[in-house]
């Protein structure tokens with residue numbers, strides 16, 4: 001019963017492994033999904049969605065009516081340049097399957113989201129990390145350009161970043177996009193920002209593929225609804241791969257997404273509410289990090305993560321010990337690449353009290369260990 005060679009060295013992510021250590025006593029600051037509860041409007045739409053339309057397969061790329069709504073304020077052709085996916089993750093998988101061949105290089109952020117190097121390996125490619133540097137985690141285009149070789153097939157960028165919370169400015173995105181290879185821009189946290197909306201790569205050049213979805217913006221992680229924007233010639237192989245992975249995204253989720261996009265005013269106020277809640281939780285996290293961990297970090301510009309330096313040499317061991325001995329879950333930075341060693345990701349997608357007590361527990365453990 002040997003698993004396929006392509007799975008060699010690939011394990012369930014450290015994020016999932018740490019979360020598996022949770023008990024009923026645990027305070028969870030390892031979480032990667034919003035803690036914003038659906039309001040009455042969203043709940044009502046969700047209960048109407050399954051009854052309100054077809055239960056049949058949709059076109060592989062998703063219902064055209066949804067694609068039209070998604071592309072409304074863009075110059076992307078809903079018939080050929082938008083594909084609805086079973087979450088951003090499936091969209092990314094389809095893109096990598098469509099473009100990465102044996103030995104192709106995929107430039108991935110380090111620290112960066114856990115899936116990118118794994119998706120590259122699953123497609124037979126070689127992940128090539130580019131560094132993003134502390135303390136500001138501001139991406140320098142030169143760090144990316146320096147890694148491009150004749151084998152570079154994809155460059156992955158992620159803004160706002162999981163796990164860093166930093167964003168990439170438009171000039172940097174343009175410089176990277178004009179380097180030549182296809183750019184995959186993961187914008188799943190685009191609606192969760194604090195001072196100003198992050199720059200988007202949408203439409204900046206024809207070699208850019210943008211992925212996004214409703215998991216984070218609408219607390220819909222379990223409903224698996226994402227989408228891809230790309231120019232027609234770039235999109236065609238992605239839709240072919242997507243057909244053999246998912247056939248189509250759930251039609252219930254597609255119907256719900258359409259309903260959400262239809263109620264524009266509600267949607268604007270929902271997103272404001274989401275940002276307001278995360279703003280408050282971000283302040284709570286920053287306060288406790290400064291007071292309990294004596295760490296000064298730049299306030300994250302988007303998403304709901306802080307990436308905090310800790311004076312311990314093995315952060316995986318540290319995070320496992322915190323989970324079992326201090327009943328608090330945080331993610332070791334090394335889960336996000338070698339450059340994450342020495343850091344832990346503390347998510348602030350949790351109630352203010354949980355954030356305060358959870359970070360206090362981390363601080364107490366560090367003090368007891370004499371760090």
Ligand SMILES: Cc1ncc(COP(=O)(O)O)c(C=O)c1O
Nearest residue numbers: 032087088089113162188213215
């Ligand atoms: C950077 C990033 N991209 C993609 C995803 C996957 O999102 P989805 O639920 O749309 O598959 C996540 C989820 O944590 C993420 O953090």
